Each structure stands twice: as structure tokens, then as C-alpha cells.
Amino acid sequence: MADGTYPTALGASSPDRITLLGADLADDVMGSVGFGELAFWLATQRRPSRGETRVFEAVLAALADHGFTPTAIVTRLTYLSAPDSVQGALAAGLLGGGSRFLGVTEDCGRFLHDVLAGVDGALPTDDAGWDAIALETVTAQRAARRFVPGLGHHVHKDGDPRTPRLFAIAEEEGVAGPHLALFAAIGRVHPQVLGRTLPLNGAGVCGAALADLGLPMELLRGFALLARTAGLIGQLAEELRRPVANDIFLSVDLNNRSIAPEPYEPGSAHG
Amino acid sequence: MADGTYPTALGASSPDRITLLGADLADDVMGSVGFGELAFWLATQRRPSRGETRVFEAVLAALADHGFTPTAIVTRLTYLSAPDSVQGALAAGLLGGGSRFLGVTEDCGRFLHDVLAGVDGALPTDDAGWDAIALETVTAQRAARRFVPGLGHHVHKDGDPRTPRLFAIAEEEGVAGPHLALFAAIGRVHPQVLGRTLPLNGAGVCGAALADLGLPMELLRGFALLARTAGLIGQLAEELRRPVANDIFLSVDLNNRSIAPEPYEPGSAHG
Amino acid sequence: MADGTYPTALGASSPDRITLLGADLADDVMGSVGFGELAFWLATQRRPSRGETRVFEAVLAALADHGFTPTAIVTRLTYLSAPDSVQGALAAGLLGGGSRFLGVTEDCGRFLHDVLAGVDGALPTDDAGWDAIALETVTAQRAARRFVPGLGHHVHKDGDPRTPRLFAIAEEEGVAGPHLALFAAIGRVHPQVLGRTLPLNGAGVCGAALADLGLPMELLRGFALLARTAGLIGQLAEELRRPVANDIFLSVDLNNRSIAPEPYEPGSAHG
Amino acid sequence: MADGTYPTALGASSPDRITLLGADLADDVMGSVGFGELAFWLATQRRPSRGETRVFEAVLAALADHGFTPTAIVTRLTYLSAPDSVQGALAAGLLGGGSRFLGVTEDCGRFLHDVLAGVDGALPTDDAGWDAIALETVTAQRAARRFVPGLGHHVHKDGDPRTPRLFAIAEEEGVAGPHLALFAAIGRVHPQVLGRTLPLNGAGVCGAALADLGLPMELLRGFALLARTAGLIGQLAEELRRPVANDIFLSVDLNNRSIAPEPYEPGSAHG
Known part of the structure; x- marks a missing residue:
């Protein structure tokens, strides 16, 4: 700060007291x-x-x-x-x-957040409304040859067991919001765009839930x-x-195979 | 393993099920x-x-x-x-x-653990018994010119508010064990060895409590x-x-002061 | 590999010999x-x-x-x-x-590389040819409201002393290539697009030189x-x-200023 | 510093000049x-x-x-x-x-340094003198059931090719000093104490050489x-x-073997 102090609402202490938030x-x-x-x-x-x-x-x-x-x-x-x-x-x-192994949660939350931020007018109040937005979203991703974050799983091809469970818990607690609603709609409509049915994966639904909880996207x-x-x-x-x-370690080291060096050639059009 | 498999009781998954522990x-x-x-x-x-x-x-x-x-x-x-x-x-x-900023928790837990491991026979059942072990322990540390982990705090000189609170919670829940008992005794007896009263600090009592919970020392x-x-x-x-x-960053960078290099001389007796 | 081995041309050893590359x-x-x-x-x-x-x-x-x-x-x-x-x-x-403090080197090298990869036909053989490409490049960046990596420095406003030195060394050694040539041209032409003269910074020229050396962009x-x-x-x-x-540490800690918590509000259009 | 400045002899810059050391x-x-x-x-x-x-x-x-x-x-x-x-x-x-994979260099350098710091009087001027110190050192380590850092190698059992090479380079350049001399002596005398001949390993000789170069032990x-x-x-x-x-990754993941959880029991004498 201009006054040379560093403001914080987190941990602070005096000789006889410690505060947090x-x-x-x-x-x-x-x-x-x-x-x-x-x-x-x-x-x-x-x-x-x-x-x-x-x-x-x-x-x-x-x-x-x-x-x-x-x-x-x-x-x-x-x-x-x-x-x-x-x-x-x-x-x-x-x-x-x-980005690869733990990033789907963030990617999915941000993706849903950005779609919602771009919606004109009020958000839908029924599944048909959400499905319309989801359809437009999946179609646009496909046209841009981009994946829809949170869609697909290499093991749980017929459904990730975490996904329905997290939807159910959020419903029970009354904290399911627009990110989860949009994610569910993507699950319903994507087959008609992509021509096959993919599972909504657990990492993705976690991102949607965290976004609905109002946690910072970053x-x-x-x-x-x-x-x-x-x-x-x-x-x-x-x-x-x-x-x-x-x-x-040994399974790698003992199976190493020495090969001759392969001089690197830069891959430029003019390289 | 000799059979080329890697055993684990943690996360595992099949196409339709995920288990944890x-x-x-x-x-x-x-x-x-x-x-x-x-x-x-x-x-x-x-x-x-x-x-x-x-x-x-x-x-x-x-x-x-x-x-x-x-x-x-x-x-x-x-x-x-x-x-x-x-x-x-x-x-x-x-x-x-x-070792310096977050290490006291581990140091204190391990220290108490080692003292307990060295006790011959049954552990004490009353304060007098614990005080005797604590007195011996603090005296030995002082003789070896070593600190007693968990003792002293640069801000909370008259008592760290976390310490009595954690003792109380452990008592309420019936999980206070020998590490907390020994730590409390150190708090009672150290003044007669060290000649002054130091607080049992919060990081230290946390180490004692974690050890009483049976968590791995390492x-x-x-x-x-x-x-x-x-x-x-x-x-x-x-x-x-x-x-x-x-x-x-700027408070450091803008207050840097260029000095001449100072060639390093190794500090050996014969260097 | 499909055969269960891990090929490498780097370090390898047998009982009496160690090879590297x-x-x-x-x-x-x-x-x-x-x-x-x-x-x-x-x-x-x-x-x-x-x-x-x-x-x-x-x-x-x-x-x-x-x-x-x-x-x-x-x-x-x-x-x-x-x-x-x-x-x-x-x-x-x-x-x-x-991305912020050490990333300019990579950003600049990749940027120049991408521009070169997009050039149709042979690369220029004189300054006029490079200037034409640079002019098009800087103009396109400005139109897209993007910075040109490697241009500008918050301290060395009238020139970063590392830049002419690295150009000179690369010339002396005969290894100055198209990335440095394009970077130099950007230095010459950008004022007529941006309306002011910015220095080619040291991090940027390093990226150009590394790219000319044929090192991997990644x-x-x-x-x-x-x-x-x-x-x-x-x-x-x-x-x-x-x-x-x-x-x-103390200059920060001693100047902390406790403030009240400020509950976070997600910044969505509909949040 | 008490005056609020941070002295350094490393990098510094003014608008038209950058200095280093x-x-x-x-x-x-x-x-x-x-x-x-x-x-x-x-x-x-x-x-x-x-x-x-x-x-x-x-x-x-x-x-x-x-x-x-x-x-x-x-x-x-x-x-x-x-x-x-x-x-x-x-x-x-x-x-x-x-401590395990790259630590031998430091361990060996520090070990030799500490032995030298404990030598009374002048350091030896011939092999016989160094052998006497080495003999005492190896004997003391064995008595304390401690390894001698830098001794032994799991692959290069009959000699690590880096070791004679680094001794030779240091000799050629006239910078072989007491740490290398003591390390060489350990190589000569340890068989009479340990009853078998171990190689002086490459990580160890590197530590000795770095110490002789006067680099900071820490x-x-x-x-x-x-x-x-x-x-x-x-x-x-x-x-x-x-x-x-x-x-x-797949070689591990595909060979995982699910086992039942094994509740942890703390290993204290009284646990």
C-alpha cells in the first residue's frame, strides 16, 4: 500500500490473542x-x-x-x-x-462460468432453457474443434459414479446453481451434436460444484x-x-536402452 | 514387489466403481x-x-x-x-x-515420542510421575545445551492461547495420551531447571496431540x-x-544497496 | 515403448564405463x-x-x-x-x-519463430525485406491490441545494454540467423506503427538468439x-x-495491518 | 540492515548500465x-x-x-x-x-572438511602423513558404525572411472588440495580397516574437489x-x-494391486 502497510484479514496475533479472519x-x-x-x-x-x-x-x-x-x-x-x-x-x-491431470476441475468450472457470463438476459428456469444453451455451447465447441471440458473419461465410459452423487448432494443441500444446471444440460444434449454419448466426469462436476459455491475461478x-x-x-x-x-525406479532404470544421440533439428518452415 | 505389482489400499477404480481405502x-x-x-x-x-x-x-x-x-x-x-x-x-x-517455521510441530512430537520410548517400565498414572520424567528430561536437555522443543514463543511470552485450548479439547474427547501428559509436565517443571517460565507453544502442543492420535512420526x-x-x-x-x-518486491528492490564483491574465504582451520 | 524398454541417449553406465550422449x-x-x-x-x-x-x-x-x-x-x-x-x-x-519475470525470453523466441513459420516463400536477404515483415508483424499485433514480446523495458528506457552486445557477439561468431534479423527489424520499424520508440530488451534478444541457435522452442x-x-x-x-x-520478513510482518474480512462475491454477470 | 537497506554485490542496474559482481x-x-x-x-x-x-x-x-x-x-x-x-x-x-541421490557430494565434502578442521598442527606433506590421518578416520567411522562418505558404488565396484580422471585434472591444474589428498589416502588405507576394497566414487571425489576449490560447504x-x-x-x-x-506411468498404474487397508499402529515402546 502507499502507506507502507500490508493489509490482511487472515492470521494476526498479539501477545495474548490470535485471530483468524x-x-x-x-x-x-x-x-x-x-x-x-x-x-x-x-x-x-x-x-x-x-x-x-x-x-x-x-x-x-x-x-x-x-x-x-x-x-x-x-x-x-x-x-x-x-x-x-x-x-x-x-x-x-x-x-x-x-493442465492435464488435475486441471479439468478448473477448466470445467471456468468454461461453464464463461458460458454463463455470455448469456443475454435472465438465466433459464427449466431444463428446456438450459438445454438450449447447452446445445448452442456444444455446437460452438465442436465447430471450433475444441473439447467440452468435463466430458468423457478413459475408464468410466458408461458413467463416472462421482457425478450423480455430487449432483444429488448439491440438490439435497439446496446449493445446486447455474453451473451444475448447465453441466447437466450438456450431459443431456451433447449426443445429438457429437453423435455419441460421453460421461460427465467427476473432475468436471467438481469444477461445476465449486463454481456454484461461489469460490474464486482463479x-x-x-x-x-x-x-x-x-x-x-x-x-x-x-x-x-x-x-x-x-x-x-528399478523397473525403469533396469529397462533403459542406450541409443545413439539424435541431433535436434528445429521444426520451422524455414529452419 | 518381486511379482512386479504395486500394492495399495488407496484409490482404485474399475469402469463402474471407485474405491478409496x-x-x-x-x-x-x-x-x-x-x-x-x-x-x-x-x-x-x-x-x-x-x-x-x-x-x-x-x-x-x-x-x-x-x-x-x-x-x-x-x-x-x-x-x-x-x-x-x-x-x-x-x-x-x-x-x-x-526445520525453522513449521518444524516445531514435528520436532516436539518426535522429542516426546523418543522420551516415552526410553522410559523403563510402565508409564506414570499421575502428575507426580510425569513430573519426575519431565524433570529428568529438561535437566538432560539443559546439560546437553539443547532446547526443549515446544517451549518458548517470541510473541506469546505469557502463554500461547492455543495451548490450553488444545489440551481442553483433547480432554473433552478423551484422547489425551502420554505425549500431551509429558508435555504438560514439562510446562510445570521447567522453571525449576531453567530458572524462568516459558510458555508451551502452540506448534509444540499440536505435535504432542498429533502423536497422541497415533499418527506416523515421520x-x-x-x-x-x-x-x-x-x-x-x-x-x-x-x-x-x-x-x-x-x-x-519493490520495498526490497528499491532499497537494494550495491556493495563491492567480498571474495569468499573458506573457514577451515587450515583453509 | 511397446517392448517395455525406455530408450535414452543420455547417461548410461556399465561397471567400468560411463557414457553421456x-x-x-x-x-x-x-x-x-x-x-x-x-x-x-x-x-x-x-x-x-x-x-x-x-x-x-x-x-x-x-x-x-x-x-x-x-x-x-x-x-x-x-x-x-x-x-x-x-x-x-x-x-x-x-x-x-x-510468464511474468522470466517468461519474456521464451515468449519472444516463440513469437519470432511463429512469424517466421508463417512467411510465404524465401526469407529476406536484406534489411528492407526484414523491415517489411516486421512492419506487418507489429501492425498486426497493434491491431489485435497485443504487445510485441521483447519490446520495452521499465528501467532501460533508452536501450538495454545487453541487446547490442548480444547482436554483436552473434555476428562475430557467424550464428546470427532469421530470429535475430527479424527482432532487429522490429527495433527499426516499430516507432512508425506505435508512435514512440521502445528498446529491444535483453530478455527478448536472448530468446531470439536461443531460437537462432536451434534450441527447442518448448x-x-x-x-x-x-x-x-x-x-x-x-x-x-x-x-x-x-x-x-x-x-x-520482518519488514512485512511488522507492517501488517489487520482488516476486517471481506466476503468474496463471484464476479459473474449473473453471480 | 538496521538502516532499512539490503546490500548486495550481485546484479544491479541503472537506466544505462547493468553490473554483476x-x-x-x-x-x-x-x-x-x-x-x-x-x-x-x-x-x-x-x-x-x-x-x-x-x-x-x-x-x-x-x-x-x-x-x-x-x-x-x-x-x-x-x-x-x-x-x-x-x-x-x-x-x-x-x-x-x-540426502540419498545427490547428497553424497555434499556429505563427502563436509566430512573431509570436518576431519581436516580437527587436525592438530600442520597438515601432512607426504602420503605417509595423509595415510595416518585416513587410517584414524576410517577406524573411527567403523567404530561408530558409520559409513565413510564417498566410499563404495553399487555399479562401479572395481572403480568409478570419474575418480582417477578428476584427480588427474586437479593435479594438472595445480588445484588439488588437502580434501583430495585425504580422500585419496582413504582410498589407500580403508581395506586394512574394513577388510575389503571399495571404490572411491565419483560423487565423493566431486565433493572433495569442490571443497578444495574453496566453495562454501553449505x-x-x-x-x-x-x-x-x-x-x-x-x-x-x-x-x-x-x-x-x-x-x-502406465507400467505402474496397470500393475497396481488393490489390497485391504492396514490400520497403522504407532511403533512406540508404549504405543
Whole structure:
């Protein structure tokens, strides 16, 4: 700031008191605020309702661990190589949380958000209205030869079990909003444009739900990373008891095959 | 493994089902397991009781955000410099979670654990018994000119408000065990050895509580990092709305003072 | 590979021999290949000429350290917070090497590359020909309200001293190619489009030179990061002898100003 | 500093000039200082001699790439998962540069340094003198059941080819000092203490050479990381042309074996 101070509503402390988001940390947060609730509160500076917290924690559960993903393998290998630094092993795993493996959540949330921002007039109030927007959206993506984020899954081809569950929880809690409505409509109408039926995937529905919860678009990926941090700690805990990282390393190293160098040629039209 | 497989009890999926820790993710985890509870479950492969979860989440709340710590500043500056990578900004912040700023939790938990592992015979059943062990422990540390982890705080000199609160919550939930008992005894007896009264700090009591919850010693730092991930997302969310990173950067860059190089001389006795 | 092997031309070893890029590491690399030369060789799998190495090392020198940048501050703060992990401090600093502070090198190299790839027919052989392409390029960028990467500098408003120097070295070594030629032409013609004269900055000319050296476009940022790794080690070495990180931390922490939480409102048209 | 300024001898700039270590970057560094030389200069704030640079670059060459190490696999997997962030892929790989895989260089350098610092009186001037110190050192390590850093190699059991080569280069350049002398003596005398002959490994001799060059002990690991940064860029360049990361990922994921959760039991004597 021009006055040389750095404003913050987050943690602050005086000799006899610690506050977090304006609340007394010891008296009003510890013991009464769950961790998912706190993470939501920290990100939005407003305390979520019980229903919002339940949906948010369902999203975190859906994203926490997907088995031997690249991020999990990376965390285990980094711990093998540098067991002195748990923070390094976790950070290395999180660095895989980019556009391909954890990015769908953010991509889908942002995509739906942008479509909604471009709607003229009031949003629909029934499925037919949503279907019309979805049809236009999927058609435009196809014309531009772009994927629709959140559509398709390489394993759950006939349906991702997380998707109907998250829709149901959001409905139960009364926090399903326009992002989920549009996402559901995309699920209904896309076959008539694409000529085949694809599942609405779990990462995508999580993005839609996070957007409906009013969380910042710029940080949707951050919540996937928060969930994954818990998962990576689980991976490390299992690695400590049933180590596999050295076997993974050896399975690669022992199967290396030396080849001759291949001088790089830049691929320019005139290169 | 010798058979070329990689065993895991964490996430697994088939075309129509996803399991996590043997439970059905959609039906039995999403919507019914809170995020703190899930993180505990992932780390120990056993589902915690309601009381254990409450203590665990109180610890996470205590450690989530402490204002403009080095980790928070680092995350904000990294985001300023590379806004294309939220994962990089979070990972950079977590890398500061080492021996100095977030390490006390782990150091204290391990220290108490090691003292308990060295006790001959049964553990004490009353304060007098714990005080005797604590007295011996603090005396030995002083003789070795080593600090007692968890003792002292540069701001909360007359008492860290998180400490009595976490003791109280653990008592209420019936999960206070030997690590907290020993830590409390250290709080009672250290003045007669050190000649002055120091507070039991919040990071230390968190380590004692995590150890009493039966979490793996090797990963105590990991839980502090999990808590901090939520805090760093809060820092980024605030940075997006009230940016301070550029001011911090300029406050350093504009106050740089060019000095002449100072050739390094190795500091060996014979160097 | 389908056959279960992992081909590589990089490091390999047998009990009595180590090879790197097909060369004997001990006999033919150690003692006869400089570090810049080796980095080039590793990235392209072809050994650079002496002149190419000189230009490449001039680029690395230009990018190694720019004083108290965010990356330097981050490395120092992370080391303050976690002195047990030099790798963590360096990694944290590198994570700031993204689109804003170190990205210009890559952005400029790719931009020039893309323009060249779109040229119909043969490339120009004189300044007039390059100027025509540059004029069209700058005009198109302006029409699209996009910056021309590599143009402008907030400090070196009348010229970045690295730019003419790198042009001169590349000329001396006979490795100046179409990327540098186009970049120079942009420097000549942009005032007639933009109505003011901006300097060709050092990061930009480095990107042009790396592209002319035939290095992979996808990794131009990687060379900036390699250069910066040396710089960050210098920052740590200085921090060990003249520590400033704690002062930086305190200058922020002591000037924090607690404000009330500001509940986040999503910024959708319909939010 | 108390005066609110941050002193540095590294990069500085004014509108028309950039300096690095007090030298004019454009005129006196670019084009005339090699990258290894510059890295040495940045770390010590003194410009190395030609011979020192040659030894330093030989060390960097020895450590740059060792094929499919965990760090290389991690960088490739992270790039697979987050191709949007080259900085994240490199940082993740460097985070594996800890105590096990890249740490021997630092461990060995520090170990030799500490032995030398404990020698009473003048250092030896002949092999017999060094052998006496080495004998005492190896005997003490064995008595304490500790390894001698730098001794032994799982592949190069009859001798690591890098070791005699680095000794020879250091001799040629006249920069072999007490750390290398002690390391050589350990190579001569350890069989009479340990009862078998182990090779002096390449990582160890690199640590000895870096110590003899007068580089800061705290940062020896940093030079291994600098070397590895070049290697990891090479790994990424090869991954772009001959991708293997997805095959590595699938080789793990497709061979996962679901097992039942195994509730963790803390391993305390009283747990």
C-alpha cells in the first residue's frame, strides 16, 4: 500500500490473542470449525453454511486420491531420493497438478462460468432453457474443434459414479446453481451434436460444484491441490510401510536402452 | 514387489466403481466423510472416531495460517512472478515448511515420542510421575545445551492461547495420551531447571496431540503442511483481491544497496 | 515403448564405463567440455561449435541474476524458513520463473519463430525485406491490441545494454540467423506503427538468439531457469554471509495491518 | 540492515548500465565469461582461475546426468502431468536432490572438511602423513558404525572411472588440495580397516574437489543441483522427442494391486 502497510484479514496475533479472519482462533475456531469449512472460509472470507461445507468436502473427497497417478508416483520417488524433506516430496507431487491431470476441475468450472457470463438476459428456469444453451455451447465447441471440458473419461465410459452423487448432494443441500444446471444440460444434449454419448466426469462436476459455491475461478485448481495434499500424505504413509518407489525406479532404470544421440533439428518452415 | 505389482489400499477404480481405502468413494465417502476425517483416514488407513477428528481438525486450524510468514510471502511473490501456475505458488510456499517455521510441530512430537520410548517400565498414572520424567528430561536437555522443543514463543511470552485450548479439547474427547501428559509436565517443571517460565507453544502442543492420535512420526510435518496449504490458498485469494506482493518486491528492490564483491574465504582451520 | 524398454541417449553406465550422449564421460567429457557447452549438447544431442557455445553462454550470463527479483527473494526467504533443504530453496526460486519475470525470453523466441513459420516463400536477404515483415508483424499485433514480446523495458528506457552486445557477439561468431534479423527489424520499424520508440530488451534478444541457435522452442524458458539456478546459488551464498531474509520478513510482518474480512462475491454477470 | 537497506554485490542496474559482481555485464561478462566460470564467481564473489574453472566444470559434467534416476523420472512425469509449466517439472526433479541421490557430494565434502578442521598442527606433506590421518578416520567411522562418505558404488565396484580422471585434472591444474589428498589416502588405507576394497566414487571425489576449490560447504549440494538442472533439461528435450513418461506411468498404474487397508499402529515402546 502507499502507506507502507500490508493489509490482511487472515492470521494476526498479539501477545495474548490470535485471530483468524477476525475470529478468536483458540475460542471460536479450534474445536468448532472443521478443516473443510476452514479452507472454504479462508478462501472466501465468509463462513460457509453447513450445506455448502458438505458439498465442498464431497468435492475434496472426490479429488483426494486416484491411486498411482503421476503425482503420487512423483511424491514417492522424491521421498525415496530425498527422505530428509517431506515438504519437498509433497511439493514435487503438487507440481504435477497442472493442465492435464488435475486441471479439468478448473477448466470445467471456468468454461461453464464463461458460458454463463455470455448469456443475454435472465438465466433459464427449466431444463428446456438450459438445454438450449447447452446445445448452442456444444455446437460452438465442436465447430471450433475444441473439447467440452468435463466430458468423457478413459475408464468410466458408461458413467463416472462421482457425478450423480455430487449432483444429488448439491440438490439435497439446496446449493445446486447455474453451473451444475448447465453441466447437466450438456450431459443431456451433447449426443445429438457429437453423435455419441460421453460421461460427465467427476473432475468436471467438481469444477461445476465449486463454481456454484461461489469460490474464486482463479483458484479452482487450488482446491484440487488441497485435496491432493491429503492424498499425497496418504501415499507417503503407505510408502513408509509398503515401499514401492525403489521398485518403480528399478523397473525403469533396469529397462533403459542406450541409443545413439539424435541431433535436434528445429521444426520451422524455414529452419 | 518381486511379482512386479504395486500394492495399495488407496484409490482404485474399475469402469463402474471407485474405491478409496476399501470404501465406495461415491456412496460411502462423498457426502459423509469430512475432509479432516478423510486426511486422517488416508494417513493411518483407519477411520478416526468423532473425537479424534475433532482434535485433529483443531490442530489443523491452529496451524493453517499465521499471517505474513515467510511461506505466505513466498507464495504471494511466486504468484506475482508466475501467475500461470497456482501449483507452483503453493509448492513454493510449502517448501518453506522446514526445520525453522513449521518444524516445531514435528520436532516436539518426535522429542516426546523418543522420551516415552526410553522410559523403563510402565508409564506414570499421575502428575507426580510425569513430573519426575519431565524433570529428568529438561535437566538432560539443559546439560546437553539443547532446547526443549515446544517451549518458548517470541510473541506469546505469557502463554500461547492455543495451548490450553488444545489440551481442553483433547480432554473433552478423551484422547489425551502420554505425549500431551509429558508435555504438560514439562510446562510445570521447567522453571525449576531453567530458572524462568516459558510458555508451551502452540506448534509444540499440536505435535504432542498429533502423536497422541497415533499418527506416523515421520509425517507430523506433513500435517502442518496440509493445514498450511489451506492457509496459502487463503493468502492467494486475498492477494487476488488486495495485492501486496508487488509492493513487497519493490520495498526490497528499491532499497537494494550495491556493495563491492567480498571474495569468499573458506573457514577451515587450515583453509 | 511397446517392448517395455525406455530408450535414452543420455547417461548410461556399465561397471567400468560411463557414457553421456554416446561419449565417454571420464575421457571425453570431463576436463574438455565446458558447462555451457554441455548444457547445449544435452538439450540438442549435438555438440555445439565454439561460436554457438559463446553465444549460448552470453545468453546465460545475461539472464543469471538481476538482483532482488521475486525469485531471489523467494529463495532467500525459503532458506531462512527451511535451512535444512538447499534443494527446496532453489526449487522455490525457480518456481517464480513463469510468464511474468522470466517468461519474456521464451515468449519472444516463440513469437519470432511463429512469424517466421508463417512467411510465404524465401526469407529476406536484406534489411528492407526484414523491415517489411516486421512492419506487418507489429501492425498486426497493434491491431489485435497485443504487445510485441521483447519490446520495452521499465528501467532501460533508452536501450538495454545487453541487446547490442548480444547482436554483436552473434555476428562475430557467424550464428546470427532469421530470429535475430527479424527482432532487429522490429527495433527499426516499430516507432512508425506505435508512435514512440521502445528498446529491444535483453530478455527478448536472448530468446531470439536461443531460437537462432536451434534450441527447442518448448524449452527456451528452461535455459533462463538454468541461468537463474547459478544466480540463485549466488543469492544463497550471499545470504549466508550477509543475511537479509529475516529483515525482509520482518519488514512485512511488522507492517501488517489487520482488516476486517471481506466476503468474496463471484464476479459473474449473473453471480 | 538496521538502516532499512539490503546490500548486495550481485546484479544491479541503472537506466544505462547493468553490473554483476561489480563488473559491467554487457561489456565485461557477456561474451568473455563462460557459464561454469560465472557460476563459480557468483558463489564465491571471486573470479576463478582458468584451472579452477576447468576442475569445476569437470565436476559439473560428472554430476549432470546419470540416466533414469528418480530425479529424471520425476521431471518427465511432472511434465507429462503439467506440460504448461517447465519450471514446475525442473523444480520437481531438483527436489529429489536430497540426502540419498545427490547428497553424497555434499556429505563427502563436509566430512573431509570436518576431519581436516580437527587436525592438530600442520597438515601432512607426504602420503605417509595423509595415510595416518585416513587410517584414524576410517577406524573411527567403523567404530561408530558409520559409513565413510564417498566410499563404495553399487555399479562401479572395481572403480568409478570419474575418480582417477578428476584427480588427474586437479593435479594438472595445480588445484588439488588437502580434501583430495585425504580422500585419496582413504582410498589407500580403508581395506586394512574394513577388510575389503571399495571404490572411491565419483560423487565423493566431486565433493572433495569442490571443497578444495574453496566453495562454501553449505552449498556443495547446490552445485550438484546446478549440474543436474542441465541434465534435467536434457531429459525434457528427449522426452519431447521420444516420450516415455506415459509408459512409465502406465507400467505402474496397470500393475497396481488393490489390497485391504492396514490400520497403522504407532511403533512406540508404549504405543
